[in-house]
Structures are given as C-alpha cells and as structure tokens.
Amino acid sequence: MSATPTHRPRAQDSRDRGGPAQPLLMVENLTKHFPVRGGLLNRQVATVQAVDDISFSVQKGETLGIVGESGCGKSTTARLLMRLMEPDSGSIVFDGDQVGDRHGISVSEMRRQMQMVFQDSYTSLNPRMTMAESIAYAPRMHGLGRKDAYDRAESLLSRVGLTPHQYSRRYPHELSGGQRQRVNIARALALEPRLVILDEAVAALDKSVEAQVLNLLSDLKESLNLTYLFISHDLNVVEYMSDRVMVMYLGRVVEAGPVESIYRHPRHPYTRALFASKPTLDPDRRTTEMPLTGDPPNPINPPSGCRFRTRCAFAQPRCAETVPILTAPFEGDSDPAHVVACHIPAAQAVQHV
Amino acid sequence: MSNEPVLRVEGLTVRFTRRNTDVAAVNGVDFSLKAGETLTILGESGSGKSVSLKALMGLLPAYGKVSGKVWLNGQEILGLPAAALAKLRGGAVSMIFQEPMAALDPVYTIGEQIAETIVQHEGCDNRSAMKQALGLLEQVKIPSAERRLKNFPHEMSGGMRQRAMIALALACKPTVLLADEPTTALDVTVQIQILLLLRQLQEELGMAIVFVTHDVGAAAEISDRIAVMYAGRFVETGTTRQVMRNSLHPYTQGLLSSTVHGGMRGRALETIPGSPPNMAELPPGCAFAPRCRYVADACRQGDLPVVTTESGTMARCVRVQQLVAA
Numbered sequence A: 001m002s003a004t005p006t007h008r009p010r011a012q013d014s015r016d017r018g019g020p021a022q023p024l025l026m027v028e029n030l031t032k033h034f035p036v037r038g039g040l041l042n043r044q045v046a047t048v049q050a051v052d053d054i055s056f057s058v059q060k061g062e063t064l065g066i067v068g069e070s071g072c073g074k075s076t077t078a079r080l081l082m083r084l085m086e087p088d089s090g091s092i093v094f095d096g097d098q099v100g101d102r103h104g105i106s107v108s109e110m111r112r113q114m115q116m117v118f119q120d121s122y123t124s125l126n127p128r129m130t131m132a133e134s135i136a137y138a139p140r141m142h143g144l145g146r147k148d149a150y151d152r153a154e155s156l157l158s159r160v161g162l163t164p165h166q167y168s169r170r171y172p173h174e175l176s177g178g179q180r181q182r183v184n185i186a187r188a189l190a191l192e193p194r195l196v197i198l199d200e201a202v203a204a205l206d207k208s209v210e211a212q213v214l215n216l217l218s219d220l221k222e223s224l225n226l227t228y229l230f231i232s233h234d235l236n237v238v239e240y241m242s243d244r245v246m247v248m249y250l251g252r253v254v255e256a257g258p259v260e261s262i263y264r265h266p267r268h269p270y271t272r273a274l275f276a277s278k279p280t281l282d283p284d285r286r287t288t289e290m291p292l293t294g295d296p297p298n299p300i301n302p303p304s305g306c307r308f309r310t311r312c313a314f315a316q317p318r319c320a321e322t323v324p325i326l327t328a329p330f331e332g333d334s335d336p337a338h339v340v341a342c343h344i345p346a347a348q349a350v351q352h353v
Numbered sequence B: 001m002s003n004e005p006v007l008r009v010e011g012l013t014v015r016f017t018r019r020n021t022d023v024a025a026v027n028g029v030d031f032s033l034k035a036g037e038t039l040t041i042l043g044e045s046g047s048g049k050s051v052s053l054k055a056l057m058g059l060l061p062a063y064g065k066v067s068g069k070v071w072l073n074g075q076e077i078l079g080l081p082a083a084a085l086a087k088l089r090g091g092a093v094s095m096i097f098q099e100p101m102a103a104l105d106p107v108y109t110i111g112e113q114i115a116e117t118i119v120q121h122e123g124c125d126n127r128s129a130m131k132q133a134l135g136l137l138e139q140v141k142i143p144s145a146e147r148r149l150k151n152f153p154h155e156m157s158g159g160m161r162q163r164a165m166i167a168l169a170l171a172c173k174p175t176v177l178l179a180d181e182p183t184t185a186l187d188v189t190v191q192i193q194i195l196l197l198l199r200q201l202q203e204e205l206g207m208a209i210v211f212v213t214h215d216v217g218a219a220a221e222i223s224d225r226i227a228v229m230y231a232g233r234f235v236e237t238g239t240t241r242q243v244m245r246n247s248l249h250p251y252t253q254g255l256l257s258s259t260v261h262g263g264m265r266g267r268a269l270e271t272i273p274g275s276p277p278n279m280a281e282l283p284p285g286c287a288f289a290p291r292c293r294y295v296a297d298a299c300r301q302g303d304l305p306v307v308t309t310e311s312g313t314m315a316r317c318v319r320v321q322q323l324v325a326a
Helices: A074-081 A107-113 A131-141 A146-159 A177-189 A207-224 A235-241 A259-264 A269-276 A317-321 B049-057 B082-088 B110-122 B126-139 B158-170 B188-205 B216-222 B240-245 B250-257 B318-325
Strands: A025-038 A043-058 A063-067 A089-094 A114-117 A195-199 A227-232 A244-249 A252-258 B007-018 B021-033 B038-042 B064-072 B093-096 B176-180 B208-213 B225-230 B233-239 B306-308 B314-316
Touching (some): A131 A146, A131 A177, A177 A207, A244 A259, B007 B049, B021 B064, B049 B093, B093 B158, B110 B126, B208 B216, B225 B240
Parallel strands (some): A063 A227
C-alpha cells in the first residue's frame, strides 16, 4: 500500500492476466427466473423473471453503478455474479477466464478475487465472532496461518479507520451501524480482491455516516487499485461514485453509458421519469407533476415486449410486440457508449436536465 | 384559517428509565403549528424525532416518562385520561407510519379498517361508513377504489398501502396529521407521488402536518418550516428556505454538506466526524460539541444560548450567538 494514493500501472498486479484492455468482468445473457409454486399439487403457477438476459462488462479500475427500483433485479444480479445463486443461463468471464468452466477459473478462485458488501451490516456479521475473527475467517479458510490472518485483520481494521486495539475484540452488537459497515468492508478486502460488489452498502446508514463511508470507499479504491460494482437505489450516490451507470427495470437493462451522458441526457423514458422523481433539494423548484403514476409492476409475468410500456407515455403497438435491444442513439453528437433499449426515437429526444 | 396555532408544544421531554439506564430521548422541544402548515422534524436515527411524535400521541410504553405541555386546538392533552386520549387519536389528530404493512391489520380488508375508525369516532352505521371509506380511497387516488376496498393489505403494492394508510388517517378529518417517515420505505418514483399527494390533501383539507424524516430531499419538497433535531433537542428551526440555504448551526451545515447531491462528483465529501452521542450519557452543554469543528470551552458548560435572528431562525449554539452579536 502506498502512502500517497496514486494510480499504479495495472501490470504490477501479478494476477492481471488479460492486460488493461481486457474487461475485468464480462457478463453475457445472464438470466435467472424463479418459479412460483402454488395450488393443490404445488405446481409451478408462474415465474418471477428476476434477471432476464442481461449483458454488461466492467473495465479494470472503473466503478460501474447499477440503479433501479425495488424488484428490478439489481441485487439478484449481484448474487448471481458471486454465485450465491446459480444462474439459469449466461456466462460470466472474469479477466478473460470463464467462471466455472473446465478451462477457466473455479468459483472459489473467482470468489477470492471478487467480494461483496451487503446492505444490512448487522445480519451480515456473525454475532458470535469478534471483529478480528470475522475478518480473519476467510484468509484462514484460504490457507493463511492463524497469526498472519489476525495480523492482516488488524491492519485492515486500521485501514478502514478503526483502531485495532479498540475494536478487534468487540462483537457486532457493540458497534454502531457505520462502524459495522467499516468492518464488513475490511472483511471483503481480506482476500485482496480485485472486484468488490457493493450492494446498497450505504443505504442503511445515516447521512453523516454515509458520507464518511463513501469517502472511505473512494480512498480504498485509489490505494488498492480496486474495481467496484456499486448497486444502489439512491440516484445521487450512484452519480457521485460511478464512472459508468446501468439503469435496470424489471429484470432488464434499459439504458447504460458514461455517468455524465446518462445524467445529463437521459434518453429512456423510464430513466427520465426516475431522475425527475428525485427531490430537487430546492424549496423554490419543487416538483409539481408526478413523473410516473403507480408502482413498478409485479415481476411475475411482466408485460410483453418493452417492460416499461404499461407506464410509458410514448408506448405504441410495436412496444408490446418486440423486445427493444440496447443500441446507441442515431444522432451524431451523442456518446456511442451510451446505449438505450427503446423503440421510439421521439421518446429519446435529447433534453437538458 | 385563524392565526391561533392548532398544535402547541412546550418543553416536551421524554425519559426512558429502566433498571440502571436512564435515557434522555427528548430534552425540551417547543414548537407551534398553524392550520395548513407543515413542520418537518429533520434528524438522524436516535435523535428523538419519532419518540417526540409518539409522545404527542400518547403511544409510548409506560416506562417512557413524558413531561411538558401540549395543546391541541386550545385543549391541553398531556395527562388526559386514556379514554379521552383515545377519542382524540384517529379523530382530531392522527398518524401515519413508515411501514404500512406493520401499521395495517392483515386480517381485515382496507374498507373494514377505514369504516371501523369512522364508526368508532362518528357513531354512524356501517353502510354509510363504508361509503365514506370509498370516497376516501378516491381522494387518495387509489385506482379502481371500489375493488380495492375489499382488498387485504397484502394484496396491495407498497405505494398503494401507503395511500390506504393515509386514507385511514384522514377518515375523521384530523386537524393535525403526524407523519413518521411515511416515504422512507418507498421507491423514489412512488415517494414523490406520496409527497405530492400529501401536499394536495393539505391544500384541500387545511390540516397541519408534522412530518418526521431523515431525508433532506423529502424535507425540502414538503415543509414550510424545518426543525433540525440532534440528541433530543431542536438545534435549529427556520423556514425551509432559510435552513436549506443559510443554515446557522454547525450540525445543520454538516448534515447538508454530507448529503450527496448532483454535481459533487470528483470532490471528497465534507463529513461530520464521529457518530451521534449515547443518549444515556449526554455530555453537559452542547451535545454536538464532541463532533463540532468550532467547539469552544463555552460549549461544554451549562445551558446553551438560544439565538433568534431577525428573519426568525432559531439556533441553539454559542458560535451563532457570537456571529450574530458581531
């Protein structure tokens, strides 16, 4: 760890196999449907299409933000990536190696390099383990000796801003929410991962503590050369943290691209409505009209074609017939990396937000 | 609308005493509220904002000792007998909660729950109560209200349940609505719908709202005035504009600057160091002093000065007093 956070060239990481141009993570056609059982014979009566055919990649050193409302599949995506759930189909390639493939890397090797921080800082820690035990657990499981594992735990505690001699022997209930989330971050870093998935990692924290943890995450990313997948429902926090953003709605990606382009020129009608719902923080510019009516539909048996069409002001018959695919808008001035899944060009006309 | 406050609170304190611990949850809260006005109590978890609301409604457990004075429509209500309080609750004053699923009864339909309240308070028959319930569901803009009347809470989406709870709270046309984080559990597209609905209902019905939240964005959308609460006290109160734009208290300033909003990319966030105090061991003087960047010796002693500026903003702070004097 260098004292002054500067960008080390990627090549210094001996685990970097593909070079800087190889995305750290490539996900293709990832799908997970959950059966809903019911009735007399407990037959499958419906399917929750939690994640439906999504593809994306994460470049080395970047932060990819995923935003969307509850039920859009953002947390399921995270769990599928970590293989906490088996995907129905789709491939995950980590730094050029297919995960779970005979010629690629195993799931446990992938987990060594990809770690996750969850929303609920309390339930994600074992109540019977001290902080040092929790952090040292994974390194010990992966073969590090007891003494070394505990040394690592202590250095990680101080890395996340907790004095080791004060906190290493404490139990989860003796810490505040912000302190526990720092411990969860330390635990995620214990195997020296390259990619960290942050699934609503700051959502449960008070604002003054959230800001501290966001600063910590930015510092750690710089100094440890990390790549983040940052999942949140908070549009402002995603804008602050991410380099690229992916907007999900009912299990599909509706829009993706560089953060400035998405936030300045959102093109999908859903993304626009989402941004328009954001409180303005200005008492003189209060929202006066509802950007959207109703709640997101149930992901059980979602609408055919474009899933947003039932709430969309621009919907036309073809929106019900074919599923729109992610494409770059036609206009010349737009960023080619900014892609939108929408049939209706008029709905996507550039607006300045 | 008269200028008389419909709700006036003076020196509200709440202490929880159990075995060896004595938690000072609310330490002297004063405010008054006119008809049609919205006061937001903004604070982080543990600041005493929800406890204050529950104390007003008489909803605290027996070991929570409430003192101070509360007038509702000119009548003093703290210390009223239980039966008289029960008449007020759901009648002249009602409350909505963060979790509608927990606040609604899962074994009765929405219609039955609303009608029950109306029968209880107005003594009318069930059929006309049901008719009023239908009108209420339409008023809170629940689509196909007739059908929804027969729905159980679990058959509705989160946003719909929150609307149903608002309908229930409005059943007896309260003069004061207490709202305890009603939009916190909702998605952002639904949250703005509920905030707009509350604003519109307030215009129609002229009720006063006390809105409790930790979300600065929601506070800016809904309130006329904001009271910032820290460690059981209002540390700053003022109009929404004053608090959002020209806050005086260092805690308010820290809270606003650590709230992430658009256009902050690439800058480190200004944070408040440390964490909120333990309410069982509050320091003498200013409870924010250990985290305050302007802390001086005077902050740690005795009573804090309450400073009121010309524009009507109140701040409880030694430094603000010096700044105003200078």
